[in-house]
Amino acid sequence: MKKFTLLLFMVASLLASCSNPTFKQEEISIIPKPVSFELKESSFRFESNTSVAILDISAQKAANYLVGKLKMAAGYNLDIETDAAVNGVVFKKVDMEPEAYQLEVTPEQIVITASDESGFFNGVQTIRQLLPSQIESMEKTKADWLVPCCVVEDAPRFSWRGMHMDFSRHFFDVEEVKEFLDYMSLYKLNTYHMHLTDDQGWRIEIKKYPLLTEKGAWRIENNQDTICNERAVENELYTIDPKNYREKDGKKEYGGFFTQEQIKEIITYADERCITVVPEIDMPGHFKAAIDNYLFLSCTGEAGWGRVFSTPACLGKETTYEFMENILAEVVELFPCKYVHIGGDEVRIESWEECPKCQKEIKKHHLADEHELQSHFNRRIEKFLQSKGKQLMGWDEIVEGGLSEGATMMWWRNWVPKAPRIAAENGNDMVITPTAAYYYDYLNDHNPIDRTYAYEPVPDDFTPEQTKHVLGIQANLWSEWIPSFKRLQYQAFPRLIPMAETAWTAKELKDFDDFNARIQHHYSRLDEMGVYYYIPAVKGLDKDIVFVDSVLVELNLAYPHNGAEIYYTLDGTVPTRNALRYTEPIVVSSEGEIKARTYKGEIFNDLITAKIERQSYQEASDYIPGNKGIKKYFLKGKYKSMDDIHVSDSSPYIQADTIQLGQYGEGTDFAIVYKGFLNADKDGIYEFEMKSDGESLLYLGNELVIDKATEERNPYKKYEKVALKKGWHAFTVKYLPSTKPKAIEVRYALQGEKLQGFNTAVCAY
The missing domain is CATH 3.30.379.10 (Chitobiase/beta-hexosaminidase domain 2-like)
Incomplete structure (x- = not known):
């Protein structure tokens, strides 16, 4: 028993x-x-x-x-x-x-x-x-x-753990918003920032001004749509959602908007998930969708664009303030949250410089300049919002003309590190949302999860008192190149997940290796939720491939990921799962184009393409240089173009150890020429990189290898590859600076190897 x-x-x-x-x-x-x-x-x-x-x-x-x-x-x-x-x-x-x-x-x-x-x-x-x-x-x-x-x-580290969606450039409907709110709730994010108005479309019903949605919510296809359509030819992830088109008076228009009842529906759904919804109504800039339909808002009675940004609303007219306040009066009734975001970024102040009414307003209120005029506008709007029990929030440009005591700032320009310090010293709260880590409209390849995870939002030199003003962090999804909810998922995930951990978890508890092990379990959860997330890109095709007889092309995933496989084609077609599956390095012996992408089940990522070019070897020089280093010619004067820059054997020069801008004095009236010989220690394909802010040329012998013209946000880099025979190769570099001289650098390496600078170890004259 x-x-x-x-x-x-x-x-x-x-x-x-x-x-x-x-x-x-x-x-x-x-x-x-x-x-x-x-x-x-x-x-x-x-x-x-x-x-x-x-x-x-x-x-x-x-x-x-x-x-x-x-x-x-x-x-x-x-x-x-x-x-x-x-x-x-x-x-x-x-x-x-x-x-x-x-x-x-x-x-x-x-x-x-x-x-x-x-x-x-x-x-x-x-x-x-x-x-x-x-x-x-x-x-x-x-x-x-x-x-x-x-x-x-x-317990959370920060009280503001946010995600942002831009509805103006491309629109997303109520059901898609609800789905995104469910993603946020899973990772304990608690603030949803709706960017509802901008130059490209007005997305919220304002009953007092019906034209804002009757006309301002719709557009014929613009340049952002055109670029998405061009990319969609080979990459369906850029296909614009067809449900956001309509036919009107024989024209195809893109757009959409939320009725006030739909806004209430979204807020209720978010509230059930303990998520606060914050509206953004851009003003006084990024206001073209309103000005187009209410022309009295502009300084000239016309809507328009400057070189980059749209013409803002006129701040010298009382009717402008009345219009803004009437809009906000309806907005604050819809949104129970504490904050109303008014944007305030990227305002083209030139129109105010030319406007007599704006200049009169500046004099009337003893303002120093147009930046203070915008701050004056902000303070008036803030006072109105405070009368409604709300608090003003804006992008970090609102710092430039002076912050009011109650304003809250979103710091997005990581290249302006003084902005959060000014806000903290002034006693203003802030949310950290810099492009360097939290702009998820940037491609995943350029802003991957390890960089997102490693970013520390509180500046190192903040005191404990200043740190109290950091409410938290937020990631942004600007939708210029996000034309569908599928693409939005792809841009947001998996980067939303490491951002959420930074927002919640104490700094001292974070460890990327530990996080990376945990996130692997979450992909099956994302699969179950139907999230179309980014999978690792194909590496090995980021630059064109050059060969003489044949070349071995090696492809890899950017990082390991279970179930991810590489498929490629050599005939210029877009690879599907029926294309060639990559298992070993590819021997290529003919010109063409190689295209590859990663697949995991039904998920695939952006297409990677590289041209394959055959070259003949460039013969080495018969001349054997005797002096280590590089000749540097510094030419003073105003040069209109590269054709005006000349040096001869008799021109004075100094010996330089490398190609760098170095000390150049003041101003921009100069040019620099570097000459010498580069030693190729074996026959091979050599890759060259030029980094420059201005116009720059790189010659090998008499052949122009890199021609770099000035572009915005310099300096930037350009690459080319050349087949070189073993020996010394004459080179010339010409540099004509931009309005803000920053850099001229040249590096090289055998194809596939690590780049190194031109220096005395490999250069002579």
Whole structure:
């Protein structure tokens, strides 16, 4: 009998262990990383009769969300009770810091402790991530709905954990917004910034000014649409969503807008997920969609463009202020949030310099210049918003004419590091959202997850008092080249995930290797959610390929990713999964074009293309130079073009160790010429890189290799490849500076090897 009892006990224990298994630490992948996580033996199983109890109304949204997820994915119709359950899920209110939570999971019970609805909701998102990825399914599916037994203590680093979407350049509808809000909630992001107006389209109904949406929400295709259409020929990820077109008076127009009822619907949906929605109504610049239809707003009675930016609203007319305030009066009634963002960036002040009314306004209020005129405008709008119980927010350009005491700044121009310091010293709050890390309209290749993760948003030299003014961080999705929700997903993910960890997790707890291991588990979750995310790009085709007889082309993924494979073509067609699959380096012996992209199931990424060019070797010089270094000719004078720059054997020069701008004195009335011989130590294909701010030329012998003309945001780089025979090769570099001389550098290497500068080790004269 004793043996039989023991056997029953062993069987019962075995069944219990099978029904409530113990998880391994490597199976846990909570993002953002919590303050503390302790894994325990066994697990909690959700079943069709699991109890859910809330002991305070502040837990209602979190309980609703959890029950809703289980109903959708598991088919469970769980009731929410108001009495403490002995078993099941219990939401318990205690005093804690805002948004913080504690989670304790045993085989019998899950207890979520918090002090506010956001804290409870954040706890549910951790449970969501501890459940299998099938919890994200939009239809009933089979899974073991297990949560590992654990103890979690957690609280956010920042109160502002934001994502931004631009609706003006390309539009996204209500259902797409809701889907994006669900992505945000999973990663404990709590602020959704809607960029609703800009030059390219007005996207929110304003009842007092119906033309804003009747006409201002629609456009014939512009240059942004045209570029997307051109890219879509070979890359369908740039296809403009056809549902955002309409036919009007025989014309095809692009656009769309939110009615005020739809805005309320979005806000309600976000609020159920403890997400605050912040509107942005750009003013006084980026206002062309309004000026086009209400011409009295401009300085001249016409809408238009400057060299880069649109002509702003006139700030010398009282009617302008009335118009702005009437718009904002409707906006503040719709959005219950604390802030209203008015943009304030990239304003073309030249029109105000030429406008008598604006100049009169400057004199009337004793303003120093047009920047202060914009600050004067900001203060008037801020005073109006404050009368409505709201606070003004703007991009960091609002610093330039002086910040008012209550304004909150978004720092986006990482090349203007003084802006956050000015704001902090002035006592103004700020949100950190620089292009260097958090502009997700930039390609993933240029702003990858490791760079996003490594970025520290609080400046190193901030004092503890200044740090208090950093509300948090935000990533932005400007939609010039994001013409569909599929492309928006591709640009946002996976970079949204490391940003979310920085926003939540304490700096000292962050570790990229640990994060990178955890994020691997999240791709299956994104798959379940239907997110079209970026997969690693093909490396090896970033520059054109040159060969003499043949060349071995090696392709690689930018980083390892399970299930990702490279497909390529050599005939100029776009590779599909039916194309050649890359398994080993490719021998290429004919000219053409190689195209490649990565596939993972139905997901593919942007197309990578490289031209393949055959060259003949350029023979080495018969001349053997005797002096190490480079001849540098500094020519003073005003040169109109490269054709005016000449040196001869008798021209005075100095010996230089490398090609660099160095000291050039003041002004821009000069040119520099570098001459010498470069030693190619073997026959081969050599790659050359020129970095310059102005007009620059690189000759090898008499052949022009690189011709670089001035462009915006200099300096920039240009590359070319040349087949060289072993030996000394004469070179000439000519440099004509831009209006702001910055750099002239030349580097080289054998094709595929690391570039090095022209220097005395390889150059002579």
